[in-house]
Structures are given as C-alpha cells and as structure tokens.
Amino acid sequence: MSTLPTSADIPTKTVLQAIGDRRTIRYYDPEKVVEDWKIKTMLQAGRLQSCQGNINATEAIVVNRRTTDMWDEIEECVSGFNVQMINQASHLIFWVTNLNAWYGRANDGLSTLAMSGALTKYHGWNYEFSMTQTIPRLMSFPTERTDQLLRFESGLAVANAMIAGEALGVSQSLIAFGRKPGGVEKAFGLPPEYKFTWAHVVGYPNEDRKAGGQRVRLKFEKLFHDDQFKNPMHIEPELVEWQKQAGMLQEQAPLDGRFEEIDRIATQFSRDPGVVSWPEREIKRLINDDDWDFGPRIKARAQQLIDQGGLPDYPEEMLDTFRRIMEERGLDVKKFLGEDA
Ligand SMILES: Cc1cc2nc3c(=O)[nH]c(=O)nc-3n(C[C@H](O)[C@H](O)[C@H](O)COP(=O)(O)O)c2cc1C
Numbered sequence: 462m463s464t465l466p467t468s469a470d471i472p473t474k475t476v477l478q479a480i481g482d483r484r485t486i487r488y489y490d491p492e493k494v495v496e497d498w499k500i501k502t503m504l505q506a507g508r509l510q511s512c513q514g515n516i517n518a519t520e521a522i523v524v525n526r527r528t529t530d531m532w533d534e535i536e537e538c539v540s541g542f543n544v545q546m547i548n549q550a551s552h553l554i555f556w557v558t559n560l561n562a563w564y565g566r567a568n569d570g571l572s573t574l575a576m577s578g579a580l581t582k583y584h585g586w587n588y589e590f591s592m593t594q595t596i597p598r599l600m601s602f603p604t605e606r607t608d609q610l611l612r613f614e615s616g617l618a619v620a621n622a623m624i625a626g627e628a629l630g631v632s633q634s635l636i637a638f639g640r641k642p643g644g645v646e647k648a649f650g651l652p653p654e655y656k657f658t659w660a661h662v663v664g665y666p667n668e669d670r671k672a673g674g675q676r677v678r679l680k681f682e683k684l685f686h687d688d689q690f691k692n693p694m695h696i697e698p699e700l701v702e703w704q705k706q707a708g709m710l711q712e713q714a715p716l717d718g719r720f721e722e723i724d725r726i727a728t729q730f731s732r733d734p735g736v737v738s739w740p741e742r743e744i745k746r747l748i749n750d751d752d753w754d755f756g757p758r759i760k761a762r763a764q765q766l767i768d769q770g771g772l773p774d775y776p777e778e779m780l781d782t783f784r785r786i787m788e789e790r791g792l793d794v795k796k797f798l799g800e801d802a
Pocket of ligand 1: 470483484485486540542543634635636637638659676
C-alpha cells in the first residue's frame with residue numbers, strides 16, 4: 462500500500478491563499494514523484510465538485526510516466542509545446558466526460574438528491590411533474606447540448622482538483638493534446654460517449670513556486686458587470702489590499718531574476734534559452750491597452766525589450782490570419798495590422 466498522509470500533512474493553507482499561489486508550472490523536476498495520496502486527494506476534490514442532478518459525469522485516467530506502457534502513444538498526441546512538460550512531470554491526469562451519464566444516470570442522481578434531503582417540494586419539485594415533464598425533457602436533450610453542459614461541469618471538477626493540489630504543494634498545468642485529434646480516445650479505447658476533455662500534468666517544480674510572479678489578467682472592471690452588461694463593476698482599493706493580505710493577489714510577473722531562471726533551467730536540460738518576443742509596434746500598443754491590468758514590472762519589461770531592439774515583424778502568415786479573422790468573424794482587429802491595415 463502506498464504511504465498515507467499523517468494528520469501533520471493536513472494543509473493549513475487557506476483556499477484564498479491556494480488560489481493566489483496557483484501558477485501554471487511548466488518546468489518539473491524529473492526525479493520527483495507526486496505521492497499517491499496527494500493525487501487521490503485531488504481526484505476526491507474533483508469528485509466532490511458540484512455536478513448537475515448529481516449525475517457524476519466526470520472521470521479521470523491517471524497515468525504514471527514510470528509505469529505506463531502507453532507513453533509513446535500518449536506522447537504522439539500531445540501538442541509540441543507540452544512535450545517537455547509531460548516528460549518531466551510525475552503524472553498525467555486525463556479528464557474525461559461521460560455524456561451518457563446525462564441520459565443514463567440523471568434519474569438516479571435526482572433520486573439520490575431527494576433521498577439526501579436536497580431536492581424538495583419547497584422548491585417546487587413534485588413527483589408527477591418530475592416524471593411526466595422535467596426528467597423526460599432533460600433526458601431528451603440532444604448530445605450537442607449535453608456535451609456543452611457536461612464539459613463545463615468537468616472543468617469545474619478539474620478546477621477543484623487543481624486548488625486541492627495547490628493546497629498540498631503539488632504543481633500543475635493543464636495541457637493541450639492537439640497534435641493527433643482522436644489519439645487519446647484511441648489510445649485508451651474510450652467508447653464514443655466518453656469525451657476526452659482535458660489533460661493535466663502534476664509534479665514538483667524545477668522552477669521557483671512563484672514561477673516568476675502572478676500572471677497579468679484583464680482589469681477586474683473589464684470582466685465583471687454590475688447589474689447591467691457593460692456597467693463596470695468596480696473593486697474598492699481597500700478590498701484589493703485585503704485580497705493581497707489574504708494571499709490571493711500577489712506580485713505580478715515578471716519578478717526579478719525570472720529570465721535568468723528560465724535560462725538556467727534551459728542550460729540544465731540543453732534546451733534553447735530565452736522567451737519569444739512580439740514586434741516592437743505591438744508591444745507598445747499592448748502595454749498602453751487600458752483593458753489590461755499591467756503593473757510596473759511588466760511595463761518595465763516591455764520597455765526593456767523595446768530598448769534592446771532587434772524585435773521581429775509579423776510574418777505574412779500572421780498578417781493573413783488577422784485579415785481572415787476580420788473577414789470571417791467580422792472582428793475589427795485592425796490594431797494588430799498597424800499601418801499594414
Ligand atoms: C483549458 C486550459 C488549457 C491550457 N493548455 C495549456 C497548454 O497546453 N500548455 C501550457 O503551457 N499551458 C496551458 N494552459 C495554461 C494557461 O496558459 C495559463 O493558465 C496561463 O498562462 C495563465 O497563467 P497561470 O495559470 O499561471 O495564471 C492552459 C490553461 C487552461 C485553462
């Protein structure tokens with residue numbers, strides 16, 4: 462039996478701190494293996510996440526790089542920029558969504574809720590109506606609809622697992638498997654009703670846990686609306702301060718030494734050093750874009766890149782892509798084209 466945690470292993474980290482501490486970690490220590498109990502605790506967190514009608518549509522296949530005999534098949538499917546990650550992380554979790562749970566388990570799931578005292582007449586549940594209307598209607602949803610509903614739910618389960626992992630000191634990243642469409646389903650022999658939703662690497666980091674700082678997002682008021690769409694919800698500076706104290710909001714990337722750290726790890730594994738940079742004109746435009754919550758560190762980095770010079774221009778393929786987006790989606794992305802518009 463694998464080692465079990467002791468009471469001393471129960472994390473004291475608050476949820477808000479775990480949310481703030483979480484980073485997508487992209488450098489893993491290939492020698493370190495995540496303890497089974499931590500992975501099982503993450504899965505348990507996924508299992509306990511809210512799920513519609515208690516139908517339990519989200520499942521996961523946990524693959525240990527050291528013991529699986531499917532590694533080559535798996536590696537063929539992962540997007541190129543994730544290859545290093547899967548080969549250095551400890552485990553891969555493939556989250557899958559069982560669409561048939563909607564049709565085959567909703568009836569039982571709702572019954573469990575009634576027996577648990579969660580689904581009540583107070584809220585209008587009534588046996589006759591449920592059996593003649595609600596449940597038959599739910600069970601007649603087309604697959605496209607249940608696909609959308611249940612994938613959302615799987616996302617929630619993964620998010621819960623990630624925060625539990627963070628609380629236990631496990632590092633992680635969600636990773637795309639876009640190289641070989643259908644490859645993961647084939648490798649595991651998934652029946653057609655089982656949809657591969659997302660893959661998730663877990664391990665211990667080979668980079669600082671802060672991974673260079675919290676990654677910038679759009680401004681709060683650009684994302685959240687108060688009472689009405691497009692009526693920005695403002696956040697009080699005092700509340701932002703409180704969220705900082707709670708560990709939720711942390712110093713923004715790039716922290717001092719981040720680029721040296723990246724180069725150090727690259728040297729350790731004989732990989733190319735450095736990061737990719739965008740055209741100068743684009744960096745200038747973006748850093749002045751008021752939608753983004755750019756703090757002083759990222760602004761200084763932008764300036765440093767501009768001062769260093771030698772930045773590329775967009776190649777024709779990229780310019781064509783922007784033009785196509787405008788045509789096909791009716792989106793005004795002329796800003797990306799600058800004077801080439
Ligand atoms: C559904 C999903 C898929 C993602 N896929 C990848 C991926 O394939 N490779 C990768 O390096 N990061 C991936 N990420 C991580 C995001 O790029 C990351 O969340 C973003 O860089 C913000 O950084 P943070 O997570 O550290 O806040 C994914 C994130 C999500 C939510």
